[in-house]
Amino acid sequence: MFKRIGLFILTNLAILVMLSVILNLVSWFFGVDFSRIAGGQQNVVALFIFAAVIGFSGALISLFMSKTMAKHSMGLQMIDVNRPRNEAERWIVETVAKLAKAKGVAMPEVALYHGEPNAFATGPSRNNSLVAVSDGLLASMNKEEVEAVLGHEMSHVANGDMVTMTLMQGVINTFVVFLSRIIGNFVDRQILRNEDDAPGAGYYITSLVLDMVLGLLGSMVVAAFSRYREYRADAGAAEALGSPVPMINALARLGGMQPSELPGNVKGFGICGGFGSLLASHPPIQERIKALRNLQH
Secondary structure, three states: OHHHHHHHHHHHHHHHHHHHHHHHHHHHHHOOOHHHHOOOOOOHHHHHHHHHHHHHHHHHHHHHOHHHHHHHHHOOEEEOOOOOOOHHHHHHHHHHHHHHHHHOOOOOEEEEEOOOOOEEEEEEEOOEEEEEEEHHHHHHOOHHHHHHHHHHHHHHHHOOHHHHHHHHHHHHHHHHHHHHHHHHHHHHHHHOOOOOOOOOHHHHHHHHHHHHHHHHHHHHHHHHHHHHHHHHHHHHHHHHHOOOHHHHHHHHHHHOOOOOOOOOOOHHHEOOOOOOOOOOOOOOHHHHHHHHHHHHO
16 A cells, blocks of 8 residues: 555656646746736645645545445444354355455455445455445355455455545546636636736636536546446456356346445445446446456357
8 A cells, every 4th residue: 555655646746847847838938927827926836735635635534434434324234253143244254354365465344234235345455444245135146146246345455446546536636626726717817807816706616617527527537447447356256266157147146136326435346336327436237247258268
C-alpha cells in the first residue's frame, strides 16, 4: 500500500510541475494572467493544492473508514475466525483462509449479513480487509460456487482494488475542482469582465455547473475502470480454483436472480451490481461469462 501511495505522490508532483511549466508558457505566449484567472491573488499552484486537498479528503476518509461503515450500514454479523459458531461458519473461514494464503494476503475479517444473493470486500489495504457474504447467496449456491464468489472477492483484495479506486477517484475529484475553478474564473474575469477583487456570479455559476458536468464525466472513467477490475477479479477466482467453471456457474446462477443493491461505499466491490450504462460498476454477467469461457479455451 505504501509503495502505491508513494508512487501516486511522485506522479502528482510531476503533474504539478508540468502543469506549472505549461501554464507559465501559455501565460507568456498569449499574455494571459493565469494567477488572476485562478482567483484574485491566488496562484495556480495554490489552487491545485487546494483542489487536491478537497479531492482526496473525502475519498481517503471513505477508504480508511470503509470497514466501519460497512459494518454499520450492512448490519454485519462478524465471525470469530478462531471460534466459528457452527459448521457453515467454519467452512467459510477455512475457505477464506485458504484463498488468502493462495493470494499472499493477510486473513481478512469475515462476516455474514441478511439479504438477497451478493457478497463484497472492503478495507483500506490488502492486509487490512473484510469479506462479507449474504445468507441469500449461501442458500442459493453450492459450496463450489460460493468458493468461486469468495475467490472473486479475495482477488479484489489481493489486487489492491480498494486503494486503486480511491486514488483514481481522488485524482478525478482533484481535476474536477481545479478545472471548474480555472474555467469559472476565466468566464468571470475575461468574458463577463468582472474587475472586482472578489469572484462574481459568473465564477460561482460556472464552477457549480462544471463540478456536476466534469464530475459526471469523471464518474464514467471510474466506472470503466471498475468494470475492467471485475474481469480481473473473475479471472483471479478462476486461477484460485484451478478452473473458470465454478465462477461461470456462480455468475450464471446470479444471472437468474435479483441480487441485492449494496450501499454506495461497497457497491463497486460486490460480486454483481448495476449494468447497462456508462456509469455501471459491473459489466453484464453474460460478458463476464464469455470472458471466462475464453480463459477456459
